[in-house]
Structures are given as structure tokens and as C-alpha cells.
Amino acid sequence: MDMTEVFRRIDELKPEMIKTLSELISYPSFRREPEEGAPFGRPARDCLERALSVCKELGFKTENVGGYAGVAAIGNDKPLIGVLAHLDVVPAGDGWTKEPFSATLEDGKIYGRGAMDDKGPAVSVMYAMKALSDAGVTLKNGVELIVGTDEECGSSDMEYFRGHAEFPKWLFTPDANYPLINIEKGRVCARFSAKCPSGVLLELYGGRTVNAVPASAGAALSGISAEEVENAAKKAGCGVELEVSSDGGVTRIHAVGVSAHASTPDVGDNALTALIRLLSLLPLDEPARTLICGLDSVFPYGETDGASAGVKASDAESGALTLAFSILDLKDGELSGAADIRFPTCESVESLRKKLSAALSGIGFEAEIGGVEPHCVPADSLFIKELLGAYESVTGKEGKCLAIGGGTYVHGIAGGVAFGCEVDGEDNRIHGADEFIRDDALVENAKIFAEALYRVCNNDSLR
Ligand SMILES: [Zn+2]
Structure with a gap:
């Protein structure tokens, strides 16, 4: 030629x-x-x-x-x-x-x-x-x-x-x-929600798009002082930046991490999972406490391989599964969130749907899970x-x-x-x-x- x-x-x-x-x-x-x-x-x-x-x-x-x-x-x-x-x-x-x-x-x-x-x-x-x-x-x-x-x-x-x-x-x-x-x-998106009437937890928000690691997240709490939050933050030991302020009995927390594309969550620093870790150490009332502690156990700060959600997988050709917890919102008495998973050819949408549904229902969330197979x-x-x-x-x-x-x-x-x-x-x-x-x-x-x-x-x- x-x-x-x-x-x-x-x-x-x-x-x-x-x-x-x-x-x-x-x-x-x-x-x-x-x-x-x-x-x-x-x-x-x-x-x-x-x-x-x-x-x-x-x-x-x-x-x-x-x-x-x-x-x-x-x-x-x-x-x-x-x-x-x-x-x-x-x-x-x-x-x-x-x-x-x-x-x-x-x-x-x-x-x-x-x-x-x-x-x-x-x-x-x-x-x-x-x-x-x-x-x-x-x-x-x-x-x-x-x-x-x-x-x-x-x-x-x-x-x-x-x-x-x-x-x-x-x-x-x-x-x-x-x-x-x-x-x-392949890609799986999980959207999940649970009833969560506001008590101590007045506001909670983080992330806007499902395919990105959120760079910021925030919460407002009633009856918990800024000092209590700062002590808990020391225990939580997350790398993100935290701003804590108190006014009229309401303490506000703003967490700033590093954004990343959901397909490479390890290069980001998830502000939302850091905030969840911090909230899990505070004296919230029910059902917020159980829901937040559940999210912290299934999507722990610093973990991007889905191990705690029971979906860790990898193969030699396509590499490891990645998981990015990308959205959480407390609105009208409902706590709803989303996660984005990219998975290797050894896994499938259906098998991940089952595993994730089980993990999420185990901590009190109803889930809607869909996706596309690997190419x-x-x-x-x-x-x-x-x-x-x-x-x-x-x-x-x-x-x-x-x-x-x-x-x-x-x-x-x-x-x-x-x-x-x-x-x-x-x-x-x-x-x-x-x-x-x-x-x-x-x-x-x-x-x-x-x-x-x-x-x-x-x-x-x-x-
Ligand atoms: Zn193009």
C-alpha cells in the first residue's frame, strides 16, 4: 500500500x-x-x-x-x-x-x-x-x-x-x-426519595446535574449551635472547606469541595457527601437522622467505587465501576437525591438496578433506576x-x-x-x-x- x-x-x-x-x-x-x-x-x-x-x-x-x-x-x-x-x-x-x-x-x-x-x-x-x-x-x-x-x-x-x-x-x-x-x-442513574418532614433539619441542598460531582452543598439547622457544628466537623475530618454561621437560632453550613465529571469522581472532592458525614454526627431528629446516617453509610465521603452501596465491580478491559453521589434536595417534606454510576462490561443495568434498589430501600428510600448498557x-x-x-x-x-x-x-x-x-x-x-x-x-x-x-x-x- x-x-x-x-x-x-x-x-x-x-x-x-x-x-x-x-x-x-x-x-x-x-x-x-x-x-x-x-x-x-x-x-x-x-x-x-x-x-x-x-x-x-x-x-x-x-x-x-x-x-x-x-x-x-x-x-x-x-x-x-x-x-x-x-x-x-x-x-x-x-x-x-x-x-x-x-x-x-x-x-x-x-x-x-x-x-x-x-x-x-x-x-x-x-x-x-x-x-x-x-x-x-x-x-x-x-x-x-x-x-x-x-x-x-x-x-x-x-x-x-x-x-x-x-x-x-x-x-x-x-x-x-x-x-x-x-x-x-455503561451508565446507571439512580433517583431516590423519602418523606422527611422538616424538624431540626430546615434546609439541605447540593448538586444540580446528575453527571457531576457537586462542588458545593448547604444545610440550615434549628436548635444546633455553630460551635456544635464546628466540633462535629473536626470529628468528621472531611477535606472540604466549611463555612458555618449562626443567626436567630438557625445555623447555616456551606460546604465547598471540588467538582468533577461523574465519570471521574475520584478527581473531585464531593461537597455533598462531606456535608452528609457532618450532619450524621449531629443530634438531628427523626426521620432525618436515620435517613442521613443511611446515606452516609451507603455513599460515604471519599468513596467512589460503590463498595458501600454493594455495587463495586471491575474488569481488566474496562476498569472499575465509579459512583458519584451528585444531587440531594430537601423540599416540601421530601428528601430526594441522585447518583450517577459508570460500570464495566462485567456488569449490567438490571443487575445494578437490583443491588442499588436493595441498598436504598435498606435505608428507607424509594428508588427509580435506569440506564444504558456498556458499548x-x-x-x-x-x-x-x-x-x-x-x-x-x-x-x-x-x-x-x-x-x-x-x-x-x-x-x-x-x-x-x-x-x-x-x-x-x-x-x-x-x-x-x-x-x-x-x-x-x-x-x-x-x-x-x-x-x-x-x-x-x-x-x-x-x-
Ligand atoms: Zn463532539
Whole structure:
């Protein structure tokens, strides 16, 4: 296999790639109210249409799938491999020193919302396909690019796609990390509640989103002094910062920890479980005392492997189960909370549902538990070997499979893996201010994709 001519063509196409990416960045394609023919709003629809018209100009066969997604294909046969990228973005947010929706080219970088997530990678795929066509190499099977427009808000675009089009046998998404992610842990969300009329415990709150370790939590108590709270805090020995104040017989506690994504709870410092530990040492009245002590025993401060909830598990391929206690709220006489669990392939939603329900009912809570199973493509599959082979030959780095706790765009799509484009040691500020991609990464990604597509397409064992 000689990729020299394909790579030469990709180098030549660099200015065109930058131009197309700049154009796509100019659409503020974050999710908005639906309009006729624009299920996620006009900018996302326009961005999709523009991307498809560029693909048409490049000589690909294109199809708009109901305004939800688009397909651009090369080769005569039914596509054997597809690449799934997305054209929607998250809103700009604060802190930008550049224009978020007008590309800035500076010091070899292209700045703009979506530059790395995921418009840049989509453009690299487009020009990888263009170079394969131009260089006249034989592709024994078809290749297609699928572009979606709702990755950031729940991937309903892919639900629609599934009902109206077909995924190719092999699929990768350049919407995560190199080298390659073949295992995405399963996820279970537990929501639980118990009656808890207010007595000593007047207020209790912490966390807003189920998929994050809460950085702050608070409580208000009647008839317990600030001094009692401070003594209990010494006994509790939690690392979080505590502010305690008393006024008119009410003592307020505010705990400040460190937030983290629910898939990596060990890097955070959970303000909520620290507050629960402290409250469990105070003379609360019933039923708050029993409920709080129960929560402290099932979700103890500092524990993130689910051992005390009876769900600890791990396997060699996907790693250990993680548990983040993320929300607790006392409102209208009800104490309700939530926890987020990411689990390895040796566990299942149903088995965890049973174990968690038992643990929670044992401490007086009713629970509603649901989730999604892990996503896995075996690391020794020939498809993965070809992708990692392309990665190694273009970058000279070692290709290996990764398992993650989060979900990518291909979660639940059979045969799908995540391949690119973030690399260790570089922060492209995805979802943050001044998001960027290096222009030479745009080119290198195109080379990796071109070789990967070529290898998979021409491997008869993968048909
Ligand atoms: Zn993305």
C-alpha cells in the first residue's frame, strides 16, 4: 500500500480545508427552537446544507436525511465504512478573546467554536475522501461521511437516522481521543426519595446535574449551635472547606469541595457527601437522622467505587465501576437525591438496578433506576487493527485501545468506535473559550483517516 500520492494531495488541499472549516465555523449551529425543515434551528440546518454542498462540489454523492443529518459517499458499492461527525456545537459561553463564530487564524491555529468539536475533524474526513478520489487509488468498497446536527443535546439526530437510513458495517467517530476508544462504560442513574418532614433539619441542598460531582452543598439547622457544628466537623475530618454561621437560632453550613465529571469522581472532592458525614454526627431528629446516617453509610465521603452501596465491580478491559453521589434536595417534606454510576462490561443495568434498589430501600428510600448498557467492540477485531495501523504509520506513535466512563457519538451503534482527534498533552478547549485546532493537525488527521479508510475498504476479511 503506497499512500504517497494521497498524502501529497492532502498537503496540497490544506488551504481548501482551512477555508471550508472557517466557513463552517461561521454558522452558530447550537441547538435552538425547531423550525420547518430545521429540527434543531436554522443555523444547524444551514451548516448541514453548506457542508453537503461542499461535499457535492468535491464530487461526492450527497443526501440530506430530513434535516437531521447528511450523508456524503464515494465509491460505487454500498459503503462498507462510515465516519460519523457532527456539525452542531455548544453555545459560545464566556471568556473568549477571539470571535467564536468567525474563524481566527493565528500562530498555526484556527480558533472558533467547533474548530475541534467537531467541525475540524469533519472537514479532515471530507478532504481525506477527496484525496483518495483524486489520487486514483482503488477502493474496493464505498466510503461515507455521516454528519449529524444534535450530538451535543442527546443525539436525537442518530435516532432519526436509524429510522430513515442505514449505518455501514464499520463506523468510527472522530469526536473523542486518539488513539482509539473501544469500550465506553455503561451508565446507571439512580433517583431516590423519602418523606422527611422538616424538624431540626430546615434546609439541605447540593448538586444540580446528575453527571457531576457537586462542588458545593448547604444545610440550615434549628436548635444546633455553630460551635456544635464546628466540633462535629473536626470529628468528621472531611477535606472540604466549611463555612458555618449562626443567626436567630438557625445555623447555616456551606460546604465547598471540588467538582468533577461523574465519570471521574475520584478527581473531585464531593461537597455533598462531606456535608452528609457532618450532619450524621449531629443530634438531628427523626426521620432525618436515620435517613442521613443511611446515606452516609451507603455513599460515604471519599468513596467512589460503590463498595458501600454493594455495587463495586471491575474488569481488566474496562476498569472499575465509579459512583458519584451528585444531587440531594430537601423540599416540601421530601428528601430526594441522585447518583450517577459508570460500570464495566462485567456488569449490567438490571443487575445494578437490583443491588442499588436493595441498598436504598435498606435505608428507607424509594428508588427509580435506569440506564444504558456498556458499548464495546473487541480490541482484537481486525477493524480496530486497521485503524490503529493507520494511526501508527502516520504518527509514528503507539496505537492502543482505551476504555472511558463517558459516552461518545457511537454509543449504541453496533461496530462503532471513537478514533481521534484529541491528543494527550494538548488542551483544545472543547466547550470552553478560545477553542482551536492546529492547522497541521487538520492535515495529519486527514492523512490518518485516508489511510484508515483505504485499509478497511480494501480488506476483504472485513466485508
Ligand atoms: Zn463532539
